[in-house]
Amino acid sequence: MPSKPLPDSRWPRRLGNTGLPLPALGFGAFKIGRNQGTKYPVGFxxxxxxAVDRLLNGVLDLGLTLIDTAPAYGLSEERIGRSIARRRDEFVLSTKVGETFDDGVSRYDYSAAAVRASLERSLQRLRTDVLDLVFIHSNGDDLTIQQQTDVVDVLQDFRRRGLIRAIGLSGKTVAGAELALEWADALMVEYHLHDRSHEAVIETAAGRGLSVVVKKALASGRLPAREAIAFVLRNPAVDCAVVGGLDLEHLRENACSARSVRSPENGDQM
Known part of the structure; x- marks a missing residue:
């Protein structure tokens, strides 16, 4: 597939071919649902x-209008549905399939039956008729998941049926991200000052028209927010960086940092 020029940072960013606007900064909803088995340096x-109701509504009011969750985030999906389903038309909703977390243990299942059941549960928990974006939640074996399971076929089927608008991979390897270029509408990759391993595939994805969403932009809280956000969003191939947290004032500061890089006066979202 031929590449196209990288998007100018002044252009409004869109989710694949859906037309849905992507903010420069989205909200990762891990901490509202799970505090076991985390990679954060400090417990919570x-x-x-x-508090969840105040936080989620405050996040939307700040303009962090991509809400990213997953079944593996404990209570997160249910709490999002309960708190902001009434504002559903104000945000892009992203969730995942493949991983669950119960009794302190992650379990992975990419079979057709498990993926269908996961999607149906997510639709119910999130109180929505359609999921805007669904990523495969990788266990790290990105190639096997894509080549030897039914997960991509099931996601494509749900997209054809109008239950999902866009699909993609939240992977862990460059090779996995490169393979996903052939079928995905979006990639979610780890990218920050201490890990630039996906930089080339991020550029390739943007050139092919895929949306690029960055996870762990702050390296799970190990990097200064202002510097880390500026680094990620100055890459014109990145559409959106997802950040988490429970402190609305910190999220407000993060939103200001994002605006300093991508000003809405120049036509960009956020």
Whole structure:
């Protein structure tokens, strides 16, 4: 497939061919649902329902209008559905398939039956008729997942049926991301000052018209937010960086950092 010029940072970013606008900064909803088996340097308590309601509505008011969750994020999907389903037309909803987390243990299942059941549960928990974006939640064996399981076929079937708008891979390897270029609408990759291994495939993906969403832009809280956000968003091939957190004021500061890189006055989202 021929490449096209990289998107200018002034252009509004869109999710694949859906026309849905992507903000420069999205919200990762891990911490509202799970605090076991995390990679964060400091532990945290799960917020109560009232705090989650304030946080999620505050996130949308700040313009972090991509909400990224997963079945493996514990209570996250249910809490999103309960708190902001009434504002469904205000945000892009991203979830995942392949991983669940129960009793402190991650389990992975990419079979057709498991993926279908996962998608049906997500639709119910999130209280929506359509999932805007669904990523494969990789266990690290990106190639085997794509080549030897039914997960891509099931995602494509749900997309054809109008239950999903866009599909992609949240992988861990460059080779996996490169393979996903052949079928995905979007990639979710780790990319930050301490890990630039996906830089070339990020550029290739953008050139082919895929959306690029960056996870762990702050290296799971190990990098200064302002510097890390600026690094990621100055790459014109990146559409959106996902950040998490439970402190609305910190998220407000992150939103300001994003705006300093991509100003809405120049036509970009956020």
């Amino acid at each position: 308590e799960l917020p109560d329902d009232a």
